[in-house]
């Protein structure tokens with residue numbers, strides 16, 4: 456998808472089904488390497504990152520059948536080599552999970568430094584610290600990360616920063632290590648719990664996922680399993696914000712409302728009606744929304760991945776809102792694009808001061824990254840006139856059928 460063209464001004468209404476969570480699906484697909492056996496994974500999102508990861512798994516020697524319904528049969532017993540120096544791994548962040556998974560199963564791995572959204576420096580020092588604490592030798596040279604270990608031995612690892620990727624990578628590396636590993640100051644995101652549940656379904660012994668102390672008792676071997684990925688809280692949050700932004704009325708199905716509490720709480724604070732029904736959430740927007748302050752934080756705080764869509768919404772809400780991005784230092788690149796649409800936002804370091812304008816104007820803009828692209832879509836839905844979003848391929852990395860889901864909700868949107 457090169458371009459998205461939106462004619463703004465329509466209220467979204469109706470129902471939308473949320474897909475499986477990108478940030479859980481990706482480590483789970485890579486995590487099948489831990490089991491020298493077949494796995495059946497369900498509720499996978501059909502997004503760019505999953506398609507590219509399937510290619511990577513095949514390049515390593517896995518046998519993969521991916522059905523467009525979101526179901527995958529994967530056999531990693533056929534992997535013969537855990538060295539993959541190929542640019543494809545730079546098309547996403549999650550390729551770094553090959554480090555933990557292959558180190559655990561093969562004792563050796565070499566891959567290129569990962570890619571992903573350009574939202575800050577994104578170092579991997581905490582991943583490396585974890586692997587080294589388990590006994591691996593790690594080298595990063597000319598953009599290639601190499602890890603090697605004759606034997607991995609459990610250890611206590613304190614993370615200096617709360618990192619989703621490092622927590623998952625260390626969990627994978629420690630799963631078949633000798634003895635017990637304890638991760639302190641671990642990330643608590645829902646996908647950490649999903650990943651631990653998946654590893655346990657393969658015969659692993661991980662306890663405490665969802666708290667900041669995770670204990671991994673090493674086991675000798677993992678087996679294949681059937682597993683279903685949790686719903687995507689970020690996709691769901693994006694539709695919640697889009698519903699509010701268009702003053703629409705949308706029922707968002709296949710969600711875990713608990714995972715969305717930070718978003719629901721903020722929307723309610725703004726005066727939006729949010730109601731929970733089992734595994735659905737209904738968001739009903741209105742013309743009297745109030746400005747609010749938002750600070751992104753690790754879970755259960757407001758998710759950084761929704762900072763950009765939320766900023767787009769606030770740009771059209773009367774009053775002054777202050778958004779503080781505490782997780783990634785470079786996550787405001789899309790604001791320059793939003794400014795082409797007439798918003799009044801001043802960025803100073805990690806803070807964005809948003810003075811709500813009455814009307815956004817359609818314009819030609821460029822998606823800077825995945826959620827920056829989603830923010831531009833939301834702004835385009837709110838704006839008067841036509842918005843053309845170039846470099847829209849970023850959006851496909853993480854949203855399944857964004858255009859057709861929006862069309863079903865009554866948006867005037869098409870691919871260009």
Ligand SMILES: CC(=O)N[C@H]1[C@@H](OP(=O)(O)OP(=O)(O)OC[C@H]2O[C@@H](n3ccc(=O)[nH]c3=O)[C@H](O)[C@@H]2O)O[C@H](CO)[C@@H](O)[C@@H]1O
Pocket residue numbers: 478481548549575576577578579580581582583616617618619620621642759760782783784
């Ligand atoms: C594929 C995937 O799941 N991506 C998500 C994952 O990214 P990712 O796993 O890359 O994000 P982290 O949680 O690791 O990053 C959090 C913060 O820690 C820093 N850090 C991280 C690792 C490290 O070794 N050293 C270090 O300093 C990062 O630069 C960032 O400032 O979690 C982020 C935070 O919820 C989300 O925005 C991304 O959507």
Ligand SMILES: C=C(OP(=O)(O)O)C(=O)O
Pocket residue numbers: 547548549570571572573574760825826853
């Ligand atoms: C930052 C994100 O993705 P990634 O870590 O895959 O770049 C995101 O999903 O918002």
